[in-house]
Amino acid sequence: MLDTLTSIIEKYHQPDGRIVLALSGGVDSRVLLDLLARYKATHNGITCLAVHVHHGLSDNANEWAERCSLWCRDYGIELFIEHVELNLARNVSIEQEARNKRYQALEKHVKRNDLLLTGQHNADQLETFLLAMKRGSGPKGLSAMPECTSFAKGYLVRPLLTISQAEIVGYANLQGLSWNEDESNQDIRYDRNFLRQEVIPSLKSRWPNIEQSVLRSSQLCADQESLINELLHDRLVEFxxxxxxxxxxxxxxxxxxxxxxxxxxxxxxxxxxxxxxxxxxxxxxxxxxxxxxxxxxxxxxxxxxxxxxxxxxxxxRLSDVSSWSEFLPSNQWVELPEKLGRIQLTDKSTETPLSLRSPRDDEQVQVHFKPQGLTAHPVERGHSRKLKKLFQEYGVPSWLRTRTPIIMYGDQLAMVVDLFVCKEFHGDDCEILWDKV
Structure with missing residues (x-):
């Protein structure tokens, strides 16, 4: 099994990327943790870390997190524990909500070219296919889970997809590993558990090769979806x-x-x-x-x-950033909130009409996202107007008007980034760089 993990990591790993393990502590991710530690021991210089998502749904959730911490400490692998709050309102699928919050938490730890390892095995393919069929999904939904797919700024990799759960449990027992047992896995009110406990055993009893048959069907759906997407790609780019x-x-x-x-x-x-x-x-x-x-x-x-x-x-769906603000020291990047990138006030180095005069000693430069009540006089306009009206005139969609950086010199609006500079603050000394990635 270590050979399988090694070949998959070497297939997708890039020199500047790290290995991030999604560690629930169940038998699948527990085995992956052991395999990753063995891989790390023979590959100097590679950075490995694990992330445990604490949903708080079980009375045992704290104990599971503690056990994950102990295992990672023994292996010398750094662990991050992410606490998430679930929306448990009526008509909300707990399974889907937990999955969404889990991947949102994991996304924060996946940097450029990182590999996120998850523990799905070949039986998960059958469950996923049946759930998609229940929802009435088309070829994309019925496609097999890929071995590797883009995720956040890196890639999500499933090293155990060709491995059966019996092999995984066998490895864990052979190595004397302990793992977390989630009591909710026996609760057939959850669709995946119902399939696992009630449906799939009957299907396999009747048709022992059904996992292989479903895998073929899923792959055919994936091929069909890929062909359709290939044929429509140029049109999508054009549109x-x-x-x-x-x-x-x-x-x-x-x-x-x-x-x-x-x-x-x-x-x-x-x-x-x-x-x-x-x-x-x-x-x-x-x-x-x-x-x-x-x-x-x-x-x-x-x-x-x-x-x-x-x-x-x-x-x-992002949080309100209207209460956020930060000072802008010269030639230093400032991180913006909510995936809005970073920003810098720097000496002018390019030919741009959106350049500013240097701030005076009594003018502290600040960035924020609250346009309400502000008035501006763009340098190319003959008079000042409410910022709300200017956003309309410049064709800024309503949802971007509170997500576009506003530069203040003291208590005066000097610039709306990438849109205009105010007349009183126009100059040839400095500019604002907004790195949106």
């Missing part, structure tokens, strides 16, 4: 603007089948969870086709789809 918006007028000329697939591809490129067939229809009929003077939006699991002028936009 998508630099700011990520999708052209409604160009979508109008597509067949309904092509339009729906283009919408799925576009949402996938925005890192959105796929909407249902009904949601997809509503996105087109109630958002794209809404009246010209409307401000339509459609909530889906991972965010919302909105329309601005002739384009659709996917907007992630």
């Amino acid at each position: 998508t603007a630099v700011d990520g918006g999708l052209s409604i007028s160009q979508l109008r000329h597509q067949s309904e089948l092509a339009r729906n697939q283009l919408l799925r591809l576009w949402l996938g490129s925005r890192k959105s969870i796929m909407p249902s067939f009904v949601q997809l229809s509503l996105i087109w009929n109630e958002v794209a086709m809404a009246k010209a003077d409307a401000n339509p939006r459609m909530n889906i699991t991972s965010g919302e789809v909105r329309r601005f002028k002739d384009r659709l936009y996917f907007v992630e």
Whole structure:
């Protein structure tokens, strides 16, 4: 099994990337932890860490986290414990909510070119296929889980996909490993547990090779999905603007089948969870086709789809940043909140109309995201206006107006980054660099 892990890591690992293990402490990730420690012992210079997500759903959750800490300490692998709060409101799937929060927590630890290892094995393929079939999924949903896929700024890798759970448990027993037993795994109110306990044993008793058959079907679905995406790729590129918006007028000329697939591809490129067939229809009929003077939006699991002028936009569900502010020292990067990148006030080095005069000694430079009540006089305009009106005139979508950095010199608005410089603060001394990645 170590050979399997080694070959997969070497297949995808890049020199500047780390290995991050999603460690629940169940037998699958516990075996991966042991294998990773063995791999690390023979590969000097590679950085390995583990992340345990504490959902707080079980009375044993604290004990599980403590055991993960002990195991990682014994192996010399750094462990991060992420506490998450779940939305347990009515009509919310606990399984889906826990999964979403788990991956959001893991995403914070996956940097550029990192590999995130998860413990899915070959029986998980069958469960995933059956769950997708229950939901009425198309080829994408019925496709096999890939061995490697993009995730955050790195990649999610499943090293145990070709390994059976019997082999995993056998390895754990042979090595004398202990692991966490989640009592909820026996609760058949959860769909995956129902399949695992009640359905799949009967299927395998009747058709012993069903796992292999489902894997073939999943792979065929994946091949079909890949072919469709390949054929539509150029159209998606043509229809998508630099700011990520999708052209409604160009979508109008597509067949309904092509339009729906283009919408799925576009949402996938925005890192959105796929909407249902009904949601997809509503996105087109109630958002794209809404009246010209409307401000339509459609909530889906991972965010919302909105329309601005002739384009659709996917907007992630992010926290309010209007109360955030920070001083901007010269020539130092300042990290912005909520995935908004970083910003720097620097000496002017490029030819740009968006350049500033140097701040005076009594003018502290500050950045914030609160446009309410501000008035500005852009250098190219003949008079000042409320910032709300200027955002409209410059064509800034409503949801970006509180996510665009505002530069203050003292208590005066000096600049809206990438949009305009105010007349009194225009100069040829310095500029603002906004790294959005």
